[in-house]
Each structure stands twice: as C-alpha cells, then as structure tokens.
Amino acid sequence: MILVLPIILPLVFMVLLIFTRRWLFFQQAFSLLSAVALTVVSALLLSQVATEGILTIQLGTWPAPYGITLVADLLSAIMLITTSFVAVVVMVYSPGFIDKERQTAGYYPLVFGLLMGVNGAFLTGDIFNMYVWYEVMLTSSFVLIALGGSAEQLRGSVKYVTISFVASIFFVSAIGILYGQTGTLNMADLAYKMRTWENMPYINGALMLFFVAFSVKAALFPFFFWLPASYHTPPVPITALFAGTLTKVGIYTMFRFYSLFVVQDVMFWKLFLLIIAGLTMSVGVLMAASQFDIRKILSFHIISQVGYMVMGLAIFSVNSLAAAIYFTVHNMLSKTNTFLAGGLVFQRLGSYDLKYLGGLYKAAPFLALLFFIPAMSLAGIPPLPGFFGKLFLIKGGFAAGEYLITAVAIAVGFFTLFSMIKIWNEAYFKKTPEDAQKAQPVNRSAIAATTLLAAAVILLGIFAGPAMELTHQAAMQLKDPYQYIDAILNQTSP
Amino acid sequence: MESVILQIAARHMRPLLIILSLVVLYRGHNEPGGGFIGGLMLGAAYILYAMAFGVAKTQNRFVFSPLNLTALGLLIAVVSGIPALFAGDTFMTGEWITLFADTVAELKLGTPLIFDVGVYLAVAGMLMLVMFSIMEE
Structure with a gap:
C-alpha cells in the first residue's frame, strides 16, 4: 500500500487545493504540510526498501506482465525522498516570493500535479504507464512555466512546450516499436524477453528513440537548447523546482532503461553515451561562462552537471553508478539551492543581471553564505557533497580505464568553479554599482527555506559515507537487473 | 448572437443529453460507452x-x-x-455487488463504475472549463 501513496497523496492534495484555491493562507499552510507528509511517506518507503529489498505491487490485482506494476527499488526510493524534500523547501520558499495573483491562480495545485507525475515516473514498472506519468508531469509544468502570462514567460514556454511534444512523439513511437516486437509493456517482462530471445531486430532503433526522448527531458547534448531558453523565465521557485525534479526524471529513466534494456551492442551504447556525456559537460559549462544573468548561468550549469550523471551511467561499474546516483542527489539539492539563493539576491536588489548587482558580501553576509555553500558544492570543493560526487565519479572513471572522459570531467570541474566564482565576484564581492537598485528587505521564510536546503547540502557532505553506502546498494541493484525482473515476474503474493 | 431556434433547441436538448450521457456512462463497462464519452456528452449539453x-x-x-x-x-x-483495501485486495481492484439477482432488474454495481463516474465528472468539467474560457474571449 505504501507504494501507492507517493502517487495518490499528491492527487488528493491537488484536489483539495483546487477546491480551496481562493484561500491564500490555507493554500500556503496546507501545501507545506502536504509536502512534509509526502517526505515522511517517502522516508518510510526508503527504509522499507532498504530492509526488505525491492517492493512491488500489482494495481487492481491484475497479474504481472498484463497489469500495471508499481515497483520501488533503492534508486526509486532515493529519488522519491529527494524530490519530496526539494518540494518541502520550495513550499516554504514560495509564499514570500511568488506574487499573490500567481499563488491564487493555481500555483499550489499545479505543484502537486507535477509531483504526482514525477513520483509516478519513479515508481512505475510499465513503459506506457511511464509515458502517461511523463505527460502528467509535463502538462503541469507547461502551466507552471506559463503561469502569470508575462511576455517573457510565454516566449519561453512556447519553446518548452514544442520541444516537449516532439520528445513525447519519440517516446511513444519507441514504445510502439517495442510493443509490436514483444507484445509486452511491462519493463521487467521486456527486459527478460530481450535477454532470452535470440533475434530481436529494431531494438537499437527503439532504444535510440528512447534516448532522444529522455535526452530532451534531461537536456543532454545536442538537445539542451530549450532549457536555457525557457528555465529562466518563470519566478525562481518554479525554476528551482524544475531544476531539482523535472530534468532529473529524464536521468532516472535513462538509468532504469539502460540497466534493463541495453543488452545488445553494449560497447556501442557505452561509447555513444560517453561521447554525449563529454560533450554535454563541456558545452554546458563553456556556454555558462559567457552569460551574465544569474539564472542563465545556473541553467547552463544544469546541463553541464547532467553530463556527469550520464558519464557515471555510461561507465556502468558499481562504483561509478553509485557515484552517479550520489551526484544526482547532490545536484538536486545544490542546484535548487543556488536558484533559491539567486532569488534572494533578486528580492534584495531587484535584478538577476550581474552588471547591476554587487556588494552583497558586505551588506548581507548571510545571503552571501547561502549562495556560497551550494555554489562551492557544485564546483566540487571539499567537504561539500559535490566534491565527493565528482571524486568518486573520477575514481570510477580511472578504475574503468576511461581516461579521456575522466580528464574532461576534471577540466569541466575547473570551469564550473570559474563560473561560480564569477557569480560570487560580481554579485557579492565587487562594489555595488552606481545604477543598482536600493536594497529591499528579503522575505524571512524564503531565507529560512534556503538555509534549510543549505543545511541539507552540508549534511549530505558530512554523511557522504553512509549515503554512498546506500547508493552503492542501489547501484548493485541496477547492475544486476535480474533482481528487478525477479521481483516483478516471480511475485508470490499480490 | 441571439437565436430563438437555437435557444429553444438548447433548452430541450439539455435534459435529453444529460439522460443520454448517464445511459452511456452506465453501459460503458461491457459495451461501447463509458465515463469519458458520457462526460463529453454532459459537457456538450x-x-x-x-x-x-x-x-x-x-x-x-x-x-x-x-x-x-x-x-x-x-x-x-x-x-x-x-x-478494495477493505476487501483485502490491492488498491484499485474491482469489487462488485449484484442487486436483485436473477430478476429482470438485475443490477451489477462495482467500483469500476464509481471510477467511471469520476472520469465522467472530470471530463465534463474540463471540457466546460476549456470551452467556456474560449467562448468568453
């Protein structure tokens, strides 16, 4: 039953929030409580998966290859709890940042719609159901990104909506091809058939279509262009939520599909993903270096960081996978945190443009600290989690003998540091420019939310050992897909 | 645009369409129909x-x-x-009861019908929401 809750609870919360959409205070308080409840449920799920192994449930008691399976292994559970925690932080942050019109125009119900889709995608064990959750998530995100309807937002959302639809076409055609080939949609059953049947044509074609669909969602090279064109347009909490959850669903799905479905031409896929990872990392970081808007710099960094995760996936050793999962969690927290800290700067000085910012280190040292922590974590400075993530990825790279990609990863790390120092120098360290706006007070709850997240980032760094142990187990499950297949196809009780 | 013909037609069509939508909703489990189509009809009314x-x-x-x-x-x-949870099954399992069994008025009711009613209302509401905001332009 606990497997259903991460999907059903957001739906129920969304419905209640729709009924009460005019009562602003209730919306704020209730959505915070709901996000906390969701985190508690995810924590319970994580502990249960950690002790009992992979959990499965057949919705409506329809047996495995035919009915829809929900399944939680450690990877799903880790992603779930990180997502709900990010949601809690954003719910604390939003009331003091987003204007009242947007808040009463359905911001809160839409956030829970988004969470339902994201959680559904993490839990489902059926490729068509996965597609449906993608659509639930995308539809909510379309409205969220356009909510308020400023000209800039609409420009951004047109690009976002168009590219997402194209990606959905790729996704659903790949499902169609696989279904035509194998007659099944259940992921475990598909993986089993791919491993046992002698000849299965068109598999690589279908996988390539999947790759295109997910790389659009995760913003990999060469399909990343929509992200910096749209992510900086809505209010910062929405961007932070997207950065923390939405793009990472693409990564999660890649992990899941790569582990289950890549059985033919493994060498090709490895090389291909390594090339993509290297290009994604370097192109993202180089383009970030030429930007002057805080949100745009951070958006390009989303792209570059995603490259690291794909690198860990492509090497596909237990160590590199564990590092990549740890890195993903770190990135969800740190990235959201940098966006939120950027929002605080905006509240204080009324701009995201580095030219009009400055002097925050002297005027507001605490705000500076709140940016410093996640930024240094992203850049990979010890003892913050970004350091451990990159360290273990690089170690995994060396151990697997992939020297070129590892060298690229190290170089990109330096460029990331450069970008973060650029924001730091311009916005916090240099003197306040003449034409800067007068300092405005910053909302306390927004500061509290950012502090909470920064604390979580630090904790993830301090407890890197236990966290890595957990991701190590998750990686072992990914590395051995028969565990997953077994858990679904040989379930004894419903 | 005021049209007397359309007004009279709409006034009489509305109850008919609502009844028809309910019929389509009910027969949907075994025959063509169901919550989605019923909802579209309700919305159309x-x-x-x-x-x-x-x-x-x-x-x-x-x-x-x-x-x-x-x-x-x-x-x-x-x-x-x-x-389904109270019956000890997994979430969303179809649970059925038969009223007036072995009579002419045999009536099979179950949770899929409740689900369909949900779909019916959701589709009708969504359709009206979209159409009304377009028509208000």
Missing part, C-alpha cells in the same frame, strides 16, 4: 446551452464551477480504489 444563452447565464446555473467539478471527479476516481 452545457456548451450548447452556453452557445444559445451566453456563458455567464450558463455558469449561473451551476452549483459547482467546472473546475470544482473536475476536482470532484478526480477525488471520486481516487476514492473508488479504496473499497
């Missing part, structure tokens, strides 16, 4: 009414706004999964 009398006047007739109707539909759809 009110869209026709709005075309004849205007959106504002149509919306005055509602106790529930279309958005609330959609939300209610979603809620009913979720609730339909719960009886």
Whole structure:
C-alpha cells in the first residue's frame, strides 16, 4: 500500500487545493504540510526498501506482465525522498516570493500535479504507464512555466512546450516499436524477453528513440537548447523546482532503461553515451561562462552537471553508478539551492543581471553564505557533497580505464568553479554599482527555506559515507537487473 | 448572437443529453460507452446551452464551477480504489455487488463504475472549463 501513496497523496492534495484555491493562507499552510507528509511517506518507503529489498505491487490485482506494476527499488526510493524534500523547501520558499495573483491562480495545485507525475515516473514498472506519468508531469509544468502570462514567460514556454511534444512523439513511437516486437509493456517482462530471445531486430532503433526522448527531458547534448531558453523565465521557485525534479526524471529513466534494456551492442551504447556525456559537460559549462544573468548561468550549469550523471551511467561499474546516483542527489539539492539563493539576491536588489548587482558580501553576509555553500558544492570543493560526487565519479572513471572522459570531467570541474566564482565576484564581492537598485528587505521564510536546503547540502557532505553506502546498494541493484525482473515476474503474493 | 431556434433547441436538448450521457456512462463497462464519452456528452449539453444563452447565464446555473467539478471527479476516481483495501485486495481492484439477482432488474454495481463516474465528472468539467474560457474571449 505504501507504494501507492507517493502517487495518490499528491492527487488528493491537488484536489483539495483546487477546491480551496481562493484561500491564500490555507493554500500556503496546507501545501507545506502536504509536502512534509509526502517526505515522511517517502522516508518510510526508503527504509522499507532498504530492509526488505525491492517492493512491488500489482494495481487492481491484475497479474504481472498484463497489469500495471508499481515497483520501488533503492534508486526509486532515493529519488522519491529527494524530490519530496526539494518540494518541502520550495513550499516554504514560495509564499514570500511568488506574487499573490500567481499563488491564487493555481500555483499550489499545479505543484502537486507535477509531483504526482514525477513520483509516478519513479515508481512505475510499465513503459506506457511511464509515458502517461511523463505527460502528467509535463502538462503541469507547461502551466507552471506559463503561469502569470508575462511576455517573457510565454516566449519561453512556447519553446518548452514544442520541444516537449516532439520528445513525447519519440517516446511513444519507441514504445510502439517495442510493443509490436514483444507484445509486452511491462519493463521487467521486456527486459527478460530481450535477454532470452535470440533475434530481436529494431531494438537499437527503439532504444535510440528512447534516448532522444529522455535526452530532451534531461537536456543532454545536442538537445539542451530549450532549457536555457525557457528555465529562466518563470519566478525562481518554479525554476528551482524544475531544476531539482523535472530534468532529473529524464536521468532516472535513462538509468532504469539502460540497466534493463541495453543488452545488445553494449560497447556501442557505452561509447555513444560517453561521447554525449563529454560533450554535454563541456558545452554546458563553456556556454555558462559567457552569460551574465544569474539564472542563465545556473541553467547552463544544469546541463553541464547532467553530463556527469550520464558519464557515471555510461561507465556502468558499481562504483561509478553509485557515484552517479550520489551526484544526482547532490545536484538536486545544490542546484535548487543556488536558484533559491539567486532569488534572494533578486528580492534584495531587484535584478538577476550581474552588471547591476554587487556588494552583497558586505551588506548581507548571510545571503552571501547561502549562495556560497551550494555554489562551492557544485564546483566540487571539499567537504561539500559535490566534491565527493565528482571524486568518486573520477575514481570510477580511472578504475574503468576511461581516461579521456575522466580528464574532461576534471577540466569541466575547473570551469564550473570559474563560473561560480564569477557569480560570487560580481554579485557579492565587487562594489555595488552606481545604477543598482536600493536594497529591499528579503522575505524571512524564503531565507529560512534556503538555509534549510543549505543545511541539507552540508549534511549530505558530512554523511557522504553512509549515503554512498546506500547508493552503492542501489547501484548493485541496477547492475544486476535480474533482481528487478525477479521481483516483478516471480511475485508470490499480490 | 441571439437565436430563438437555437435557444429553444438548447433548452430541450439539455435534459435529453444529460439522460443520454448517464445511459452511456452506465453501459460503458461491457459495451461501447463509458465515463469519458458520457462526460463529453454532459459537457456538450452545457456548451450548447452556453452557445444559445451566453456563458455567464450558463455558469449561473451551476452549483459547482467546472473546475470544482473536475476536482470532484478526480477525488471520486481516487476514492473508488479504496473499497478494495477493505476487501483485502490491492488498491484499485474491482469489487462488485449484484442487486436483485436473477430478476429482470438485475443490477451489477462495482467500483469500476464509481471510477467511471469520476472520469465522467472530470471530463465534463474540463471540457466546460476549456470551452467556456474560449467562448468568453
């Protein structure tokens, strides 16, 4: 039953929030409580998966290859709890940042719609159901990104909506091809058939279509262009939520599909993903270096960081996978945190443009600290989690003998540091420019939310050992897909 | 646009369409029909009414706004999964009861029907929501 809750609870919360959409205070308080409840449920799920192994449930008691399976292994559970925690932080942050019109125009119900889709995608064990959750998530995100309807937002959302639809076409055609080939949609059953049947044509074609669909969602090279064109347009909490959850669903799905479905031409896929990872990392970081808007710099960094995760996936050793999962969690927290800290700067000085910012280190040292922590974590400075993530990825790279990609990863790390120092120098360290706006007070709850997240980032760094142990187990499950297949196809009780 | 013909037609079509939508909803489990199509018909009944009398006047007739109707539909759809838990099955398992068994009026009721009612309301509400906002332009 606990497997259903991460999907059903957001739906129920969304419905209640729709009924009460005019009562602003209730919306704020209730959505915070709901996000906390969701985190508690995810924590319970994580502990249960950690002790009992992979959990499965057949919705409506329809047996495995035919009915829809929900399944939680450690990877799903880790992603779930990180997502709900990010949601809690954003719910604390939003009331003091987003204007009242947007808040009463359905911001809160839409956030829970988004969470339902994201959680559904993490839990489902059926490729068509996965597609449906993608659509639930995308539809909510379309409205969220356009909510308020400023000209800039609409420009951004047109690009976002168009590219997402194209990606959905790729996704659903790949499902169609696989279904035509194998007659099944259940992921475990598909993986089993791919491993046992002698000849299965068109598999690589279908996988390539999947790759295109997910790389659009995760913003990999060469399909990343929509992200910096749209992510900086809505209010910062929405961007932070997207950065923390939405793009990472693409990564999660890649992990899941790569582990289950890549059985033919493994060498090709490895090389291909390594090339993509290297290009994604370097192109993202180089383009970030030429930007002057805080949100745009951070958006390009989303792209570059995603490259690291794909690198860990492509090497596909237990160590590199564990590092990549740890890195993903770190990135969800740190990235959201940098966006939120950027929002605080905006509240204080009324701009995201580095030219009009400055002097925050002297005027507001605490705000500076709140940016410093996640930024240094992203850049990979010890003892913050970004350091451990990159360290273990690089170690995994060396151990697997992939020297070129590892060298690229190290170089990109330096460029990331450069970008973060650029924001730091311009916005916090240099003197306040003449034409800067007068300092405005910053909302306390927004500061509290950012502090909470920064604390979580630090904790993830301090407890890197236990966290890595957990991701190590998750990686072992990914590395051995028969565990997953077994858990679904040989379930004894419903 | 005021058209007497359309107004009279819409006034008489509305109850007919509502009854028809309920029929389609009920037969949907075993025969063509179901919550989605029924919901479209229910929505169409009110869209026709709005075309004849205007959106504002149509919306005055509602106790529930279309958005609330959609939300209610979603809620009913979720609730339909719960009886299965009391019967000791997995969430969303279909549970059936037969009323007046072995008579002419044999009536099979089950949780899939409740789910369909949820779909019915959600689709109708969504359709009206979209159409009304387009018509108000």
